[in-house]
Amino acid sequence: MIRVQSEDFDPGAEIARLSDGRTDIGAVTSFIGLVRGGDIRAMTLEHYPGMTERQLAAIEAEACQRWPLQAVTIIHRVGRLLPGERIVLVAIASPHRAAAFEACEFIIDRLKTDAPFWKLEERHDGAHWVEAKGNDDARAQRWRK
Amino acid sequence: MKILYFAWLRAKIGTGEEDLSPPAEIATVGALIAWLKTCSRGHAEAFAEGSLIRAAVNQDYAGLDHPVAAGDEVAFFPPVTGG
Numbered sequence: 001m002i003r004v005q006s007e008d009f010d011p012g013a014e015i016a017r018l019s020d021g022r023t024d025i026g027a028v029t030s031f032i033g034l035v036r037g038g039d040i041r042a043m044t045l046e047h048y049p050g051m052t053e054r055q056l057a058a059i060e061a062e063a064c065q066r067w068p069l070q071a072v073t074i075i076h077r078v079g080r081l082l083p084g085e086r087i088v089l090v091a092i093a094s095p096h097r098a099a100a101f102e103a104c105e106f107i108i109d110r111l112k113t114d115a116p117f118w119k120l121e122e123r124h125d126g127a128h129w130v131e132a133k134g135n136d137d138a139r140a141q142r143w144r145k
Numbered sequence: 146m147k148i149l150y151f152a153w154l155r156a157k158i159g160t161g162e163e164d165l166s167p168p169a170e171i172a173t174v175g176a177l178i179a180w181l182k183t184c185s186r187g188h189a190e191a192f193a194e195g196s197l198i199r200a201a202v203n204q205d206y207a208g209l210d211h212p213v214a215a216g217d218e219v220a221f222f223p224p225v226t227g228g
Contacts, residue, residue: 033228045227046151046152047227048149048151048201048204048220048222050204051201051204051205051220054204054205076227076228087228088227088228108228111227111228112225112226112227112228113225114206114225115225115227115228116151116201116220116222116225116227117225117226117227117228118151118152118222118223118225118226118227119226119227120152129152129153129223129226130226131223131224131226132223132224132225132226136228
């Protein structure tokens with residue numbers, strides 16, 4: 001399931017939903033990304049409606065080809081968020097933990113380099129568009145083997 | 146042709162969406178960028194740093210030699226920073 005939304009999500013409810021009513025799931029993993037404070041007073045997330053969902057669906061489909069996954073949830077928020085607020089949830093259900101861990105990391109790594117979202121940070125000296133990190137490219141590249 | 150801009154490209158150009166009719170000989174993403182640069186000072190500034198710009202045609206990533214045609218949705222944006 002893929003959702004792009006401005007409102008917050010309930011991690012517990014989303015994670016529980018993955019395995020509700022099922023007896024065939026052996027492992028659930030999740031990743032939650034938060035707005036880190038410090039010099040950042042707020043950040044505004046912009047996206048490309050339509051292409052965002054297409055890219056997330058493509059990443060999900062690739063994960064499902066590579067690992068035996070039983071359920072995938074990707075939720076990404078857009079709009080203005082304050083430090084401590086949740087940005088993104090990736091949650092995976094699989095028969096075994098190795099696949100669940102790896103697929104979760106794969107999806108967030110690829111989301112960071114492929115899904116068309118942009119962050120505008122508000123700092124003490126004004127608003128700045130966040131620049132892409134080479135480190136993120138390197139992490140996503142590891143999965144292209 | 147529907148042209149979309151995101152993040153700082155949108156800010157520099159002053160709009161997020163334009164409906165343009167480039168000349169028929171504009172047949173690739175690269176040629177479209179070269180033509181857009183001539184449209185206004187804002188466009189020229191936005192496209193000045195070519196290495197910082199990504200393109201999508203009909204919502205899929207596209208390189209400079211990817212074809213473009215009337216009716217396409219072409220988007221330009223900086224490297225993405227979600228997650």
